[in-house]
Amino acid sequence: MAKRPNEFTEGDLDNLKNGERAGSTAKLGEATTPVKDGIGEFEDPYEDEMESDEDVVEAETASEMDEEEDEDEAMDVDTEAYRISRPQEPLAEGEVLEADPSAFHMLHNMGTKWPCLSFDILPDHLGDNRQTYPATIYLVTGTQASKPKDNEITVMKLSGLSRMKQDPDDSEDEESDSDDDENSDAILESRHIPVSTTTNRIRTSPYSLQNNEYLTATMLETGNVNIYNVTTHFTSLESPGNPVPQSANAPLASLNMHRGVEGYAIDWSPLIPQGRLLTGDNAGKIYHTTRSDNGKFVPDSSPFTGHTSSIEELQWSPAERTVFASASADGTVKIWDVRQKNKKFVLSVDVSSSDVNVASWNPTTQHLLATGADDGVWGVWDLRTFSNAATGGNVSPVASFTWHQQPITSVEWNANDDTVVAVGSADGTVTLWNLAVEEDSEETAASGGGKSGGVGDAPDQLMFEHYCEGVREVHWVKQMPGVVVATGEKGFSVFKTISV
Template identity: 35%
Template sequence: MGPPKKAKAKASASGSAKKKAKKASSKNAEPMTVDGEQAGPSIPAVWRPGLDEVGEDEELQYDPSTYDCMHIMSLDWPCLSFDIVPDGLGGPRSAFPHTLTLVAGTQAANARQNSLALMKLSDLGQGKHGDKAPKEDDSDDDMSDSDDEEEGNPVMHLRQVALSCGVNRVRAMPQQPGVVASWGDNGQVSIWDMGLQLAEVTAAEDERAQRGRPQRQEPRHVHRHSGEGYALDWSRASPGRLASGDCRRGIHVWDANEKGNWSVSGRYQGHEDSVEDIQWSPVEGTVFASCSVDKTIRIWDTRGKAVPQLSVVAHATDVNVISWSAQSTFMGPVTSVEWCPAEATMLATSSADGQLAVWDLAVERDPEEEAALAAHMNAASPEDLPAQLLFVHLSQSEIKEAHWHPQIPGMIITTAAEGFTIFKPSNVP
């Protein structure tokens, strides 16, 4: 392991689309007058949620230069979970505009209005963000609005499978992206063949957004747990292998068979409360980890008995995701965590207080570099702000899930009650 990295440019820059994230904007900064004399423009400061107050004469603003791009979109109903569907466009890719594909599950007011949604989003340009000069109009970006006439309008092609229940979690099989597993709020885990829908949105080239009505379809396989649940993960080392966990402590392992469906194991026993998340080992097809409201993380091996091989008390309260950052001192309960696929020491965490934070655990503080950045109107970093905290995004409330795009370095996608946000911080490679 090499020496620690130095803090990167804009290392503590933070931004938001709806809840502005800086006390002053360099774009609108004006000279101050002190005792009748004109002083230079003030340096904007980082606003820390929960710690810093906003005065009556202060307005929080975000700096578009802290993002390389940002887009906001939504479906008819909120989505608690989504997954990024691998595509055939190659990677890593960095040239704008971008195209990406997602699968999501809805939580509608009426159970029969729910659906699994397969979306291709294309023409995702930079607009007013990044190195381009910001426009005078500082309003939020939107999927239906044009960021830049030369880059065209973002477009969404949508195909939906009708459901009769809400979706707690959804995951696409890494080796066969058209195969999708969903955890329903009716206590059932279902596997769906969405290969046709994936082919349709992949082939769609019409510049107009195509939504389509939800279509009825039977799942390939259904397994009922003893109660509702959220934990769900496909193995990357063993194609077709799935694990699901429920709120009544049950864990089941699914294995694809020669007949084209799945056989499901008996219950793996060990947790003393709700199983909140499951993650397969990326290199071992028989090993997975689980975390629970019982405060533990447990390691399992399917080659042995259906009991944990290792159990660790990981926290004083519920453990809702497999790993979480102990440095998230300004955050509420962590709702999602994911390591960056392109940077070994970088991860993204989301929390119930609406923050998405990007961390680089190899960064060390560099006062000289911070002073040089401050001279160029970059936000001044408070002494108690961890150097490892690269970026804070505040566009949504109650973020449920966040993922790095595996083929577009630095691109992050989040889902919350009001919809999705797709963005790329300018200081993340």
């Protein structure tokens, strides 16, 4: 079976921007056996005469040069990067995509029984800023099973995540090539909570580790909001041998304020340790739920209204305890304050002519909000300019990218680097972007003042492109800088690139 490398890295970008292809002129999937041009094959018309040493040396040199050229061509073919978001040509029958190992520090792909529309990273006790291998990551997710009764909430432990095997010729310390961090087998362990419907979106409280209470909220296909305490499930994975009692599978709360209207938007406050929740539905209603002193979750009796279509994303401000942003299929982003008694938005900005599917509030540069839309465009907005819209002024993004050709399904700032963004798209790719990279003005002028979107016109800020079929959601692992987890139609992909 023929294979196409599919990872597109900064080195490939450099080649493309210099007018070179990231590969050879031969088509992958075709025979690439070197074809000799006759040099090195000799027919001596004077069989009784011996060739001179000089002739032999010249012939051998020519043959060696020819073989080196053929080897270079073969190597070029092997390293051609196939662009998922910009396919040069469809995959031929019998061709599959293969990741380029030299582009990764770590790469693991994990199949699941059912696809998962959403997941979240569970903070653990293993420490921050982890750089060593083998690595361990905890996740919580909800399934989209073919039958409602087969669905579940799953708490997972991924351990034995080893780094990519390095080429000894490229390693300064060859002894490290046999270390356990390269040879360990990845292990998946899980604990399950049965549910009777698909989980559209799932989020865990950012205070779970601090409070030793892993509060996990789910937006269900039925319109209900269920809140679970998965601490027992997490502990059972952290310390094997501890069983999970049946009673631990019951939700702490099952809220029906959305009255059967399906929804996808949900977010925990990053500033309220006891737990404060926002949920939004397809009718354009947003509910604010607080936790009382006795531990009960109490939603407001009336919703926030103002959107004319479904709420696709909700994001609490990382700096203001009462402020949040919403993104909607009506193409707008709105800013709200829960103290507003009339439950109306404070500011509203048109950010897209299509559905705004996702948004991410920068956790450290708190005036920046990233959004992604159905038309494949994702951008970054300076919230300090949103007040211009209230007086009839124009509001423009500080950055906007049209690289993806299909809907943006996920966007998230890197918690360890406030200039780096991960983007997922329905085109089957996860892209990593560095907004600290400035656009090459000479290059832009040479291309007529803008990017055409072709393979040779990749934006300067695009660092990496990774294949994940049917990617739904992408998250950075905060405790492991540079590590990304994505969920798609086939399961999960966990990776760390050499670019981040």
